[in-house]
Amino acid sequence: MNLNDLKAGLPDYAKDLRLNLDSVLSESGAPGLNARQIGIIAMASAIASRHVPLSSAISAHFADMLTDAEANAARAAAAIMGMNNIYYRFNHLVGDEEYGKLRASLRMNVMANPGCEKVDFELASLAVSAINGCGMCLESHEKTLRKHEVPVLTIQSAARIAAVIHAVAVASEQAEAAA
16 A cells, blocks of 8 residues: 555545645655655654554655665664653653663663664654653653754654654554444
8 A cells, every 4th residue: 555545545534634644744844854854754653653554655655765774764763762662651650760760771772873864863763752652752852852953843843743644543543444
């Protein structure tokens, strides 16, 4: 299934999602991001949204634009944040400072050499953290991006991509279930 087929399969009540998806996947609709960054963020967001048809469609949509290393970086951001978001959300929600003093003892080597620009990996990690609802990780990635002088509008574009991709995954899954 390609992205156009997936959009066509969205129910009428999700018309806004069709329009928003076209918008956020374009440079004019994602201010501050270039096409490669949009692809990395969209791929990571689709994977984090756990809807295989959408992940496949997004991956195919950006296949000619991203290198294998960049596509793998998107996959790595979804994978490593899948782990980190659970762990750090646990630390935050438990509310006991003693956990924060303990060593995480979780391997995160991919963050040092992700296969794409570090800022692009941070943007994808922020998007996945938004989907997974980890406030600690969102705050950490946003601060790192700001230290690299990434404008607020660019960071917002990454969050908007995550929001739309996730909403499309939910609506698509519901449409498939109803069919």
